[in-house]
Amino acid sequence: MKSPAFRYDADMRRAFSLVEVMITVALVGVLAAIGVSSWRNSQYRTLRAEIPPNVAAIRQAQLAYFATWDTFVEDATWYPSDLTGGGGDRQPTDWPASGSAGGFDTIGWRPQGAVRGRYSLSLGDQTQFQVDGKCDVDGDGEVASYYATEDNPGEWDSVTVY
Secondary structure: OOOHHHOOOHHHOOOOOHHHHHHHHHHHHHHHHHHHHHHHHHHHHHHHOOHHHHHHHHHHHHHHHHHHHOOOOOEEEEEOOOOOOHHHOOOOEOOOOOOOOOHHHHHOOOOOOOEOEEEEEEEEEOOEEEEEEEEOOOOOOOOEEEEEEOOOOOEEEEOOOO
């Protein structure tokens, strides 16, 4: 006859063992780390997404100005003057007041609201131009640059793609 102390009864097991709980916690931790990282990277991609359409719109305004005046506008000054995201605040910056945005006022381009990047117009000669847009949405010092020319509707120059 078997001793009752060594008898295993499936009905008596009502709790998880410490090993089972530890494995579950470790798996949840790994999944959370992957999920949070992916979520943060998608947030940064979303914030950078403002730059290409703004650069494309500035390019269109330059081409329209050229069609009217037979010359391109140059303004090597960056507007706004600072890169949004520096200092870790990552808040949008207001566009300069009407009449104080240089060449952007001349070509008639103004963003709909505050911007997360900065923009510049430059000329190679009177028949070539380049529009640049830069942003640092995560404040890490790595700048994403997007540009367009009269022949190229736009592409990323440098950006960390997640």
